[in-house]
Amino acid sequence: MKSPSAVNLHKTILVLLIISLFFMVSVLPCHAAKDPAPALSVYVGSLSCKPCHEKEYASFTAYAKKSNSYRSIERLQKGLNDQDLKKCYSCHTTGYGKPGGFISVEKTPLLKNAGCEVCHGPGSIHVENAKPASIIAHPVIQICAQCHTSEMIQAFKFRPLIHGGGH
Ligand code: HEC
Numbered sequence: 001m002k003s004p005s006a007v008n009l010h011k012t013i014l015v016l017l018i019i020s021l022f023f024m025v026s027v028l029p030c031h032a033a034k035d036p037a038p039a040l041s042v043y044v045g046s047l048s049c050k051p052c053h054e055k056e057y058a059s060f061t062a063y064a065k066k067s068n069s070y071r072s073i074e075r076l077q078k079g080l081n082d083q084d085l086k087k088c089y090s091c092h093t094t095g096y097g098k099p100g101g102f103i104s105v106e107k108t109p110l111l112k113n114a115g116c117e118v119c120h121g122p123g124s125i126h127v128e129n130a131k132p133a134s135i136i137a138h139p140v141i142q143i144c145a146q147c148h149t150s151e152m153i154q155a156f157k158f159r160p161l162i163h164g165g166g167h
């Protein structure tokens, strides 16, 4: 049998541990808030990836239809008004409507096709620091589904497989 004082000591230590845990949890977000806001990565276009990822770039531009996806808009452009054309941009270009994303062929020529960044996310920070952590390394199916919607899948009788359409 433990003496009552030893039991009390254990209880006190336990209480102190719990209090310090609460304290840590409550101050953690404060520290996080004091850090400068992480810089936002913006879209830079597939050409920026080429110098360091020759292999992926070469096979992407050779085989992926995405690398020419603006051409598909042009193919149907005649019958479309500006309003309709803008609807195409969200899937057939890179980052339309998002920070640093496609605006127009004249203003953002490097983003006119759907590039690396539609799957790997905006790459400006990664291009600068070349760290694996600054890019989406493993795109998930939810990313594909933003453009490969059920409507599109039905229209083309196609289901995206996670390793297709890239490189
Ligand atoms: C200045 C060189 C450089 C540029 C430019 C660059 N990367 Fe990288 N990238 C790297 C290095 C270095 C790694 C780490 C390779 C490794 O660890 O095997 C990497 C890793 C990656 C990975 C895999 C991450 C992982 O965890 O395995 C992806 C995906 C990637 N880059 C995509 C891109 C995309 C998309 C672009 C263009 C927006 C780009 N990179 C531009 C240097 C670069």
Ligand code: HEC
Binding pocket: 063, 064, 065, 066, 068, 069, 070, 071, 072, 073, 090, 091, 092, 093, 114, 118, 119, 139, 140, 141, 143, 144, 145, 146, 147, 148, 160, 161, 162, 163, 164, 165, 166
């Ligand atoms: C920003 C929109 C967008 C995202 C995100 C996207 N795709 Fe695509 N994808 C397209 C468009 C647009 C085409 C058709 C290009 C064309 O023919 O004009 C396409 C074509 C394809 C094709 C047809 C075959 C080929 O060689 O290009 C496959 C396969 C594909 N995508 C797979 C994927 C997968 C897998 C993902 C997720 C990892 C993904 N896509 C994410 C827009 C997107």
Ligand code: HEC
Binding pocket: 065, 072, 073, 074, 075, 076, 077, 080, 084, 085, 087, 088, 089, 090, 091, 092, 146, 147, 148, 149, 152, 156, 157, 158
């Ligand atoms: C929600 C996303 C999305 C929107 C919006 C969208 N597309 Fe697409 N489009 C796709 C995807 C994904 C494919 C590829 C499907 C496949 O290959 O299975 C595709 C394929 C195509 C193709 C066929 C290319 C080929 O080689 O067979 C053409 C043409 C096309 N789109 C034109 C347009 C035009 C023009 C607009 C605007 C009016 C538009 N798309 C809007 C996602 C979209």
Ligand code: HEC
Binding pocket: 046, 049, 050, 053, 056, 057, 058, 060, 061, 066, 114, 115, 116, 117, 118, 119, 120, 137, 138, 139, 162, 163, 164, 165, 166, 167
């Ligand atoms: C359609 C979506 C898609 C596009 C577009 C795409 N990738 Fe990927 N990428 C992937 C997927 C999926 C993987 C495999 C991830 C995994 O292993 O989980 C990958 C892996 C990578 C890797 C890691 C090494 C490897 O080959 O497995 C690098 C580097 C990379 N991509 C660079 C690029 C570059 C550069 C471009 C443009 C030239 C690009 N990707 C375009 C989907 C894409």
